[in-house]
Structures are given as C-alpha cells and as structure tokens.
Amino acid sequence: MTRSLSIIPIGGLPEIRPGDDLAQMIIDACQADPAGLQADDVLVVSQKVVSKAENRLVKVDPDDPLAHKPLVIEESARVLRRRGDLIISETHHGFVCANAGIDRSNVAPDIAALLPEDSDRSARRLRDAITGRLGIRVAIIVADTFGRPWRRGLTDVAIGSAGIMPILDLRGTNDAVGRELHVTEVCLVDELAGAAELVRGKATGIAVAVIRGVDPAWFAEGSVVGEVVRHPSEDLFR
Amino acid sequence: MTRSLSIIPIGGLPEIRPGDDLAQMIIDACQADPAGLQADDVLVVSQKVVSKAENRLVKVDPDDPLAHKPLVIEESARVLRRRGDLIISETHHGFVCANAGIDRSNVAPDIAALLPEDSDRSARRLRDAITGRLGIRVAIIVADTFGRPWRRGLTDVAIGSAGIMPILDLRGTNDAVGRELHVTEVCLVDELAGAAELVRGKATGIAVAVIRGVDPAWFAEGSVVGEVVRHPSEDLFR
Numbered sequence: 001m002t003r004s005l006s007i008i009p010i011g012g013l014p015e016i017r018p019g020d021d022l023a024q025m026i027i028d029a030c031q032a033d034p035a036g037l038q039a040d041d042v043l044v045v046s047q048k049v050v051s052k053a054e055n056r057l058v059k060v061d062p063d064d065p066l067a068h069k070p071l072v073i074e075e076s077a078r079v080l081r082r083r084g085d086l087i088i089s090e091t092h093h094g095f096v097c098a099n100a101g102i103d104r105s106n107v108a109p110d111i112a113a114l115l116p117e118d119s120d121r122s123a124r125r126l127r128d129a130i131t132g133r134l135g136i137r138v139a140i141i142v143a144d145t146f147g148r149p150w151r152r153g154l155t156d157v158a159i160g161s162a163g164i165m166p167i168l169d170l171r172g173t174n175d176a177v178g179r180e181l182h183v184t185e186v187c188l189v190d191e192l193a194g195a196a197e198l199v200r201g202k203a204t205g206i207a208v209a210v211i212r213g214v215d216p217a218w219f220a221e222g223s224v225v226g227e228v229v230r231h232p233s234e235d236l237f238r
Numbered sequence: 239m240t241r242s243l244s245i246i247p248i249g250g251l252p253e254i255r256p257g258d259d260l261a262q263m264i265i266d267a268c269q270a271d272p273a274g275l276q277a278d279d280v281l282v283v284s285q286k287v288v289s290k291a292e293n294r295l296v297k298v299d300p301d302d303p304l305a306h307k308p309l310v311i312e313e314s315a316r317v318l319r320r321r322g323d324l325i326i327s328e329t330h331h332g333f334v335c336a337n338a339g340i341d342r343s344n345v346a347p348d349i350a351a352l353l354p355e356d357s358d359r360s361a362r363r364l365r366d367a368i369t370g371r372l373g374i375r376v377a378i379i380v381a382d383t384f385g386r387p388w389r390r391g392l393t394d395v396a397i398g399s400a401g402i403m404p405i406l407d408l409r410g411t412n413d414a415v416g417r418e419l420h421v422t423e424v425c426l427v428d429e430l431a432g433a434a435e436l437v438r439g440k441a442t443g444i445a446v447a448v449i450r451g452v453d454p455a456w457f458a459e460g461s462v463v464g465e466v467v468r469h470p471s472e473d474l475f476r
Binding site: 003004005006007008009035080081083088095096105145148149150151152153154155156157166167184185186187188190191192194195197198199214227228229230234235236237238 | 241242243244245246247273318319321326333334343383386387388389390391392393394395404405422423424425426428429430432433435436437452465466467468472473474475476
C-alpha cells in the first residue's frame with residue numbers, strides 16, 4: 001500500500017434535530033463541498049449528530065452540572081471506577097469510557113446526549129441510505145471521544161461502523177524482511193476515527209470528515225461491537 | 239480549523255544500520271518523493287528505524303521465539319500483568335505496553351529491537367537535524383504499535399515527539415453552541431501517529447509518513463513522556 005490519504009472536513013451541516021434525515025443532510029453537505037463525495041470514501045460522523053438525529057436526548061436541569069449522573073448509571077452495564085464526579089463504566093454496548101459516553105457539549109444547556117442505542121446499526125443505516133441514494137460504495141464510522149488508561153489526553157475512537165473492516169488481521173503475513181508477523185491486528189476504525197478528529201476539532205461544529213484514498217481491500221462488512229469491543233474475560237485490566 | 243490533511247507514505251528509505259545518519263536518510267527519501275518536504279510538515283517515523291539507527295539492537299537466539307523475554311524484564315520498571323507468554327509492563331519511560339516494546343519483526347532473526355532509550359530525545363535530534371539542514375520548521379513523532387485495554391486490535395501511538403504540542407488543551411474554550419468545553423484535552427500526537435500508520439502499513443517496510451496541513455498553531459515544544467504518559471498515581475487502572 002503506497003497511496004496517500006486525504007482527510008477532508010465537511011462543514012455546512014445544519015443543526016440536527018430528532019427525526020432528521022441525517023444521511024441526506026450529510027450527502028447535501030458533502031455535495032456542497034468542493035471535495036464532493038466519491039466511491040470508496042470513508043465518512044467519519046460524530047456521535048453527537050447521530051444521537052441528535054436518533055433522539056437520544058434527555059432533559060436535565062440546566063443549572064445542575066451533575067444532573068446527568070443518574071443517566072450514567074442507567075446507561076452502564078457496570079461501573080468500573082469512580083473518582084470524585086468521574087465514573088468509568090462499561091456501557092450496554094461494551095464500551096469502557098467516562099460517564100457512559102453521556103455528555104452535554106454541543107447541545108442545549110437542558111439536554112444530555114446519550115450514545116446511540118446500537119451504534120453499528122446507526123452506521124449501517126447511514127451507509128445503506130447514502131449508498132442507496134448515490135449508488136456508490138462508502139463506509140461509515142461513528143466516532144466518539146474517549147479517554148484511556150496509561151496515557152493522558154483523549155482520542156476519537158469508533159463506536160460504530162459499516163462497510164469497512166474494523167480490524168485488519170495481518171497474522172500470517174510477512175514483514176519486510178520475510179519474517180511472519182505474529183500478533184498484528186490493526187484497529188483501522190480507531191485510527192480512522194482519530195485521523196478524522198484532527199480536522200473536525202471540538203469547537204468548530206464540524207461533525208463529518210471524509211477520508212479519501214483508503215485501501216479498497218478494507219471495504220468489507222464488520223461491526224465495532226462485534227470485533228473491537230474486547231470481552232471482559234479476555235481483558236487483563238478489568 | 240477547516241483545512242484538509244494529507245497523509246503521505248514515504249518509500250525508499252534504505253535498510254537502517256546502527257550509526258546511520260537517519261535524519262539525512264529521511265531528508266533524501268522525502269526529497270526523492272514527488273511530495274517533497276515542506277515547512278510545517280509533521281514527519282511520523284517508525285520506532286523500528288530509530289532503534290536501528292541508535293543501535294538499540296540485542297543479539298538473541300534465532301531459534302528461540304522467547305529469547306527476548308529476559309530483555310523484557312530488564313527494560314521494565316514493573317510488570318503489570320502476565321498471561322502465558324504475554325507480559326504487560328511499564329517501561330522505564332513510563333509506557334504501558336506488551337513486552338516492554340521489544341519486538342523481532344522487521345529485524346534479522348537473531349536480533350531483538352529495544353525501544354529508544356529516550357524517545358523524545360530521538361525525536362528532538364531528528365527535528366533539529368532536519369530543521370537545521372533544510373531551514374524549515376518540521377515536527378517529528380516517533381511512533382510504535384501498542385495494544386490497549388477494553389478494545390481489540392493495535393493502534394500506533396507516539397512514544398516521542400518534538401516540535402508539536404502532544405496534547406491540545408481545549409479547556410476553557412467554547413463549543414459550537416457557546417458552552418464551555420470542560421475536560422477536552424486531545425492527544426494530537428497519538429491521533430497523528432495512528433493516522434500515519436494507515437499509510438505505512440506493517441508489511442511494506444515504509445517507515446516514514448508525512449502529514450501535511452496540520453494547524454500551524456500546533457507547532458510548539460513538548461514531550462510525550464512529559465505530557466502524555468500518565469503518572470501511575472493518576473491512573474485508575476494500575
């Protein structure tokens with residue numbers, strides 16, 4: 001693989017409301033951009049706009065910065081750690097993250113946004129609608145910003161995907177000196193989500209990025225919850 | 239920020255040997271590529287070529303797949319978990335990873351490659367040499383492939399950097415609806431390292447990628463060990 005990738009921020013998406021046809025709004029925003037939308041583009045879409053379109057919004061007391069905490073418990077399968085107001089839990093999807101992925105940025109002050117109920121399904125619906133309407137193969141990644149142990153700072157990771165293999169399995173292939181690569185399974189969707197974050201930013205309201213130039217061999221079915229989420233029994237740190 | 243990023247794989251780097259002038263070899267490889275090397279490019283360089291140039295290579299029995307395990311203990315400040323042959327430890331730098339970052343891919347069968355002794359210093363030296371010789375501002379990230387808890391698959395992360403802020407601190411800035419962003423510190427260097435991995439691949443021998451289009455405001459001093467490595471006392475999972 002020696003192709004370059006382009007990571008293109010797509011502006012112009014209007015404020016998303018529950019029930020909106022997000023797929024069409026993404027198509028319109030892409031088509032209004034000089035970059036357009038092409039076959040084999042990967043579209044990385046922020047969790048927040050997906051949650052808004054799917055009405056995963058809950059009213060909370062705008063004056064209470066901790067008003068969403070009871071929701072965190074409801075949205076968690078189990079709490080792993082607490083420190084002060086911070087709750088690290090495992091969500092019903094299996095994601096381990098702060099506050100069950102619930103947050104109050106880029107929404108009205110009296111709203112908390114929950115993660116999509118089934119974020120792989122959200123990605124599949126967007127992919128099916130965009131591919132169906134435009135007749136081109138695209139992949140979708142729904143991305144959210146998570147912390148992680150050991151390392152400071154947050155990165156964007158995939159919480160849902162459609163049309164792209166979440167993990168590229170290189171086991172059994174050879175390295176550049178002909179030695180077999182043993183334990184190399186690369187999490188493509190997380191690297192793509194993080195790459196998209198670099199152009200989306202947090203304060204810009206840019207909810208969509210197009211990644212162009214991805215290896216066509218990576219377009220295949222697969223799901224984040226099925227392939228990226230590690231079962232607790234395989235995890236050395238739970 | 240509404241600029242696009244380009245992620246450009248740089249081929250043509252020769253096999254690196256201890257003592258090689260890696261900075262010059264990277265310059266030559268970049269200048270032989272149509273993309274060239276420009277001011278404000280971020281160069282992501284694989285740990286393996288840095289370790290080779292710095293002679294962080296140890297002879298091991300080529301017939302024993304576990305011959306590097308004693309080195310893992312030597313290179314670790316403490317072992318966190320063991321399962322079968324797998325050792326997850328904290329290195330002397332503070333990185334938490336498998337086998338103290340030691341691996342045997344893309345080296346001769348009788349060689350194990352250790353991490354650079356001071357990977358931020360490695361990055362600074364490359365940056366100083368390239369900037370000094372070409373008279374342009376560039377940033378360097380030294381990247382390696384690490385696993386992580388909770389999620390399957392590996393991603394590339396930064397183990398050293400120079401000339402770029404490792405973490406972008408957005409605390410105190412406002413989101414797109416004017417609400418203050420509270421806990422948003424984005425680990426730029428890890429997202430950049432992961433993005434570069436998407437074009438470098440594992441089996442291609444492409445050890446360098448250029449990332450072009452990065453926000454000029456991100457060019458600043460900082461180090462991975464100083465800013466990204468989380469102190470064990472702050473870590474909820476150690």
